[in-house]
Amino acid sequence: MSATITGTATTRDSARPAPHRPLLVLAVAMAVGAALCVVALILDPRELGGQPLWAKPLKFCLSIAVYSVTLAWLIGLLPRRRRLASALGSIAVAGLAIEMVIIAGAAAVGVTSHFNVSTPLHSVLWGAMAVSIVVVWLVTLVLAALLARVRLADPALTLAVRGGLVIGLIGMALAFLMTGPTASQLSDYQGIVGAHAVGVDDGGAGLPLLGWSTTGGDLRIPHFVGMHALQGLPLLAIALESLAPRVRVLRDAAKRLRLVALASIAWAAVVALTCWQALRGQSIVAPDALTLVVGGVVATLLVASTVVVLARRQEASR
Template identity: 50%
Template structure:
């Protein structure tokens, strides 16, 4: 299979995650146990899917590198090992019927959580190295460059937000609890939440900006694909300048949304119950995004160049 040659360790991990996702979905149906208010295997499904997406994305990117290729290959390999270890621990704890994150209730649980924490740091550091390598491997298209680079940068920010969750809460410190850290702000984990996702509907939840941020690496490149497809019908998006400017605008808006969601979560506020201050901030972001997008679309491109494959071939023929 050609795609398995992109970056073999990451692609093998992707295959394992696809298999684990199918197994965990079946286990969710067959196993009636719950943990922190959700089906006990739901966490495995979510993490396996997320790792699957990460693995395929970076395997494809690293395969495109012409510079820093060896360094990026090793970074991808370290990320694959770290993610594989993390999922192995999560599955182990699910089988044991207990939580994996923040769990220091017994020496074994503490050792597994510490191993997981180290693996997460390794994955984040490896992704930093691979993201730096991206800067030395530009594509011929400016919009794609912007999407890939900003997407990688924002995904690192989103991943780093996970470190906010490992801080023990004041209640945990006061009680001497063996759980040291929490997803939820203002409440204990396991309260009412959104179906499957489990994101708190009663308090702040740091998993939301964490999740949204991490997947910028997929969503911003997806925007480029949409813009390139729209160029067949919308003349404005045929310009490389316009597409690049729209992607940069989207990246700025994306960063603002991550900041807003983080701020909202840290104030202990549920994402589905925003207060007036949160709504006002969201309105400002929406208005600024709309104004910026309109300004880009109505502005005449400076050079009128296009970079869609069909347009590029036409220009080459006429020249």
């Protein structure tokens, strides 16, 4: 992106820092790892917790690759504090690498990585994963604070970055809801403390590859939706700006800003809705009437608000 950065400092494109190499190297490594996981899925028929053994490493390879590229891009938006930002990026690389090595290693020996405290070694590994992901969350929080004072040339993109970071941080933090023991674990301890599912045990029927429970609630859904606001909202802002020369109603920067604001509110609402649904032990594929009504209200308000914004665009362009 070639937008000029303004705010507490101004920088030209020629003064932009070089891409954060460790993060990009990690992204490439994760892409290679994802390809290897696909091969392993084909060649290794074993299952763990009702899912293909190599499905979890594949998902984490893809997630870490996307996050690494996103973080490298966000660091590149900072006109100042570049040394601090670079150090934060390197810390994130270390945390993510630790997470991935433990997940892949556990899959290689056919045991679960998450929530596994069945032996002292597994407890240490699970603790290391927990610490590493907290560190990554804190890195993202500090970057969000640094970017809060940075204004880009396109106000819509500025809002998208800020909104994506806030919702993304909330989505990442929702993972901590999964770490407490369930009622069944308290009554019949099997070396596992924590679960993705609510109302049912982990390992039951789930969506292909994603593994999200189809028989009970699943906290991975709001976690996933929230995290990817980091990518979704900025991509929306970039798409709107790219379409502006060809779509007349998008040429007004203020109107693009309003569309991104609506998208941010809607994204946060979906995170809240899916979290509420999961905590009630309700499957994503079997919403009850109340969930459908609330979801319908959110969708209706979003569509109506978008129509109003677009109508005002047309009036302004006459």
